[in-house]
Amino acid sequence: MLPGALQAARALAATRLLEAADLADTLEVLHRDPVTNAFVATRVEAVGLDPWRLGGEMWGWFDQDGRLESLCYAGANLVPINANPQAVRAFAERARRQGRRCSSIVGPAGPTAQLWALLERSWGPAREVRGHQPLMAATEPATEVAPDPLVRRVRRDELDLLMPACVAMFTEEVGISPLAGDGGLLYQARVGELVGTGRSFARISEQGEVLFKAEIGAVAEGACQIQGVWVAPAHRGKRLSESGMAAVLEIALREVAPVVSLYVNDYNLPARAAYHRVGFREVGAFMSVLF
Structure with a gap:
């Protein structure tokens, strides 16, 4: 296996589809930054993690100790949440294999830019990229x-x-x-x-x-x-x-x-x-x- 493919496979192995039993841990991650994560948190708080009710899947990335650290909402929008570089690679690989189902990728500028850089070759071109949208509170x-x-x-x-x-x-x-x-x-x-x-x-x-x-x-x-x-x-x-x-x-x-x-x-x-x-x-x- 080529080094890049091996790295992608390892990253993907740390992710999985989140289920009802993961709800408390998911909310803990979302509530670390309630302002940034309000868009996704409002949905999860209302309906939980069932994909049909949520309008999409919630992917989780787990660290080496098995703790949930990062999320990615995959519905009409693809939204990385608290995503470190390893999580971004994992989410990008999962999204690439699944194929584009969303109408936009949106989220914190840094992780979203990294995610798009990994997906652009297979998902591009985009109709428009808005690289910097100030978040105000x-x-x-x-x-x-x-x-x-x-x-x-x-x-x-x-x-x-x-x-x-x-x-x-x-x-x-x-x-x-x-x-x-x-x-x-x-x-x-x-x-x-x-x-x-x-x-x-x-x-x-x-x-x-x-x-x-x-x-x-x-x-x-x-x-x-x-x-x-x-x-x-x-x-x-x-x-x-x-x-x-x-x-x-x-x-x-x-x-x-x-x-x-x-x-x-x-x-x-x-x-x-x-x-x-x-x-x-x-x-x-x-x-x-x-x-």
């Missing part, structure tokens, strides 16, 4: 920006008003429409879930136009994550994102979690400046590989 309400009093939870009967704004946001952010493929059934179900659980917020005019929106898309032990921030194009430049985010941040800190996070594309300088004014500070960086 806040633990206090905004002090320099007054919360918008008109930002509120979206009601169930307003889902039809909200959907066009959600589709516009997704298309701008990801570069493809969420209505492709299944006609948007899964995406509409996700938006409906967020509305139904009281985690979707918007400023809606008297004429029924969504001027600002955002969702608390992930809620895990110790932290939550704001996603889907969007301002109607005709109303951009009026600082609605600042006052709107100040309102959502205040609610999230009061009702959901002691730490509120988000991540943003590094080239989106207006958004980064707005989040800084609201009180968010950079605590790390993500990377996304989009297919």
Whole structure:
């Protein structure tokens, strides 16, 4: 066996599919960094490790003493978690052998870059690589920006008003429409879930136009994550994102979690400046590989 193949085989041997009996150890790894891991932790805390309910597999990497040290969520996204270089090699080999089933690789910038470097030859080319996406967090309400009093939870009967704004946001952010493929059934179900659980917020005019929106898309032990921030194009430049985010941040800190996070594309300088004014500070960086 060639040295590279031997190394890959050894790395792969240290990984396996995690099962219900591994739940406590999995949560321990996730809770080491609740801000970074909020996206995956919220799913595991809600449904456990059953692949059907989780929407994907959870792979584990074990050290020489048999302790679970690293994770990789393999669903619609491939997400390395607390992944050291040995774990990254193991996850890459497992992913390569399985073949690409995800629409993106996303996670902490360092491990994600290493993972993509190992997978690019067999999985590439990517549609887009976003190499540096600042991860930002806040633990206090905004002090320099007054919360918008008109930002509120979206009601169930307003889902039809909200959907066009959600589709516009997704298309701008990801570069493809969420209505492709299944006609948007899964995406509409996700938006409906967020509305139904009281985690979707918007400023809606008297004429029924969504001027600002955002969702608390992930809620895990110790932290939550704001996603889907969007301002109607005709109303951009009026600082609605600042006052709107100040309102959502205040609610999230009061009702959901002691730490509120988000991540943003590094080239989106207006958004980064707005989040800084609201009180968010950079605590790390993500990377996304989009297919």
